[in-house]
Amino acid sequence: MTAFTDADPGAIFTFTGTEDIFDTHYGIPVTTIGLECEGLLALGHLTDRHVLAVTNAHHRRLWGHRILPSRELDNLIHFGTKHVWILTIRGDGESYEWEYKEIDADAGHAQPATLIDVEWLAHEDAAVQSECPACGKPSRSTHSEAGPGRTGWGTYHRCRACDHQWPAAPTYPLRLERGRTWPATQNGSCFACHCLPDFPCTDGCTIGTDPVIRQPLCTRCRSQHSPEIWQQLAAVAYGTARQADTRDEQRDRWLYSEALRGIPPAHAAKTWQHRLALTARRAASRAETTTA
Structure with a gap:
């Protein structure tokens, strides 16, 4: 060389x-x-x-x-x-x-x-296979998207069969403990999407303390779920993830997206843990195949 x-x-x-x-x-x-x-x-x-x-x-x-x-x-x-x-x-x-x-x-x-x-070629990330929660069809690619439940960009799968999008499970080694030591909500930011009064997620969005979960919620997030669903989301630790932890941000996106589909947050939380483990196993298997 x-x-x-x-x-x-x-x-x-x-x-x-x-x-x-x-x-x-x-x-x-x-x-x-x-x-x-x-x-x-x-x-x-x-x-x-x-x-x-x-x-x-x-x-x-x-x-x-x-x-x-x-x-x-x-x-x-x-x-x-x-x-x-x-x-x-x-x-x-x-x-x-x-x-x-x-x-x-x-x-x-x-x-x-x-x-x-190759500057303008459209592409998606090649990813570990994940099944669409809406129709069950597999997806093997991801893309960056600003989806519901979090401000900023997240990694999403898109189903080619039904066009449903869902947050991708990170391929990091599965961690057994959550290890949360401080809340992500700071300086008056929204408990759910973390938008700030000076940087609202939508035009005209305001933030106020929600009487049901006793946390600050912006107008947009409060309107997307009923008080009962917000109680259930809070019960499964939605919105308390550390901002530096990509895994937890993807979990919150998953919980929020599934709630929009009518899936109970407790069930969505268990499904997420299953997807994390399955994705980790598939990633490890693919790595072994690649290096063999």
Whole structure:
């Protein structure tokens, strides 16, 4: 493997495909380019089939993404792929390690390469399988979504059969104790979604102490459940999770979402524990299969 150093900056060199910046997919060396990794550079002039295969493999293996059908994917070959000849130059090892520029095919040190623009491709995270609580169909991907029950973004599955969305169970090792030492509600924030008076979750939302659970609730959260459901949610420790604990935030999203479907919070809490354990087992099994 070739490591780039600050030796001889500005020197012209030719990629061999064995440099440690490359990942090999189907025998083709590929590396990311651009400040936001918005492009791929593959050595050689790839066929259309290889462009699609390499793009899919790089997203799946390196980034854990599953590419979704989209207009951008349809146009990838015609508008997002470019066969070029490049000249590569060593960098100073600090601001950059190497750079390339496009040149004519008959110029000295010209090397064939394929540039693939992947910036606008739609994708989802490849995830551990989870069954849809609404229809039972499996989902193997997740995406970031601002769902009910918590402000901010959470990780959700989406059912391709019925379009229901549900919070994904984290794949961290299952913890037996909850270990809560301080409440997440601070400085007058909503007990449920944690929005603040200066940063409301919806326009015109206000926060006041709910007489049923004796906790501050914003207008939006209070209106989404009956007083009886709020009592049941509070009884299963909804809303008291520490903000730093992603697992507990996902649990709260699950409890809230299931309550919107009419599932009793006590039953939803037991189901969540089952999903945590099942997801942990599936993640461990997948890891063993991957490393075998």
